[in-house]
Amino acid sequence: DAMVIQNPRYQVTQFGKPVTLSCSQTLNHNVMYWYQQKSSQAPKLLFHYYDKDFNNEADTPDNFQSRRPNTSFCFLDIRSPGLGDAAMYLCATSADRGNTEAFFGQGTRLTVV
Amino acid sequence: TQLLEQSPQFLSIQEGENLTVYCNSSSVFSSLQWYRQEPGEGPVLLVTVVTGGEVKKLKRLTFQFGDARKDSSLHITAAQPGDTGLYLCAGPDYGGATNKLIFGTGTLLAVQP
Numbered sequence: 505d506a507m508v509i510q511n512p513r514y515q516v517t518q519f520g521k522p523v524t525l526s527c528s529q530t531l532n533h534n535v536m537y538w539y540q541q542k543s544s545q546a547p548k549l550l551f552h553y554y555d556k557d558f559n560n561e562a563d564t565p566d567n568f569q570s571r572r573p574n575t576s577f578c579f580l581d582i583r584s585p586g587l588g589d590a591a592m593y594l595c596a597t598s599a600d601r602g603n604t605e606a607f608f609g610q611g612t613r614l615t616v617v
Numbered sequence: 618t619q620l621l622e623q624s625p626q627f628l629s630i631q632e633g634e635n636l637t638v639y640c641n642s643s644s645v646f647s648s649l650q651w652y653r654q655e656p657g658e659g660p661v662l663l664v665t666v667v668t669g670g671e672v673k674k675l676k677r678l679t680f681q682f683g684d685a686r687k688d689s690s691l692h693i694t695a696a697q698p699g700d701t702g703l704y705l706c707a708g709p710d711y712g713g714a715t716n717k718l719i720f721g722t723g724t725l726l727a728v729q730p
């Protein structure tokens with residue numbers, strides 16, 4: 505089945521140790537999103553790509569970076585995780601610029617120790 | 618940036634009761650979506666409403682888009698424990714070079730057996 509897959513489902517990292525979360529999609533969608541979600545709150549958009557065009561939200565900390573080497577894959581890099589970065593990270597895709605119906609992965613639960 | 622406010626924020630009801638969740642904005646949206654998110658999972662798209670005044674039904678769930686396309690509601694009839702989850706409205710924000718998906722503040726629903 506076409507889908508959005510995030511790896512790993514659970515990630516434990518040490519305070520200050522760089523960590524990378526990955527997302528892949530088989531939907532061939534042009535748009536990919538990264539959201540941060542803290543306990544039962546709404547997802548907060550960090551950045552999104554339209555094809556290779558990167559769009560950063562104004563309030564996304566510099567500590568968060570992203571790469572999209574091709575249509576299928578997208579990575580979220582947290583350069584120096586702090587305790588406040590512990591959250592669920594959600595990757596999503598949508599078909600194209602004019603269609604925001606999103607398909608989400610299962611998320612990566614990040615714990616910082 | 619357009620904002621979406623949901624009410625209530627939390628809702629705990631007994632099995633068999635009816636409920637309504639509201640999603641409001643001061644901005645006009647070309648469409649609104651509703652997602653349900655179960656604990657530990659990514660959000661799943663339930664419906665998209667596009668036309669002002671539109672009503673869509675999905676089994677026991679009824680979705681309505683306001684005439685002015687600034688608000689939407691979700692009504693659940695005879696709620697069941699399986700309806701438990703975080704309900705999110707979402708819509709496209711055309712503020713930047715690409716459309717991006719923004720979420721409402723969320724409604725956490727617990728249905729007790």
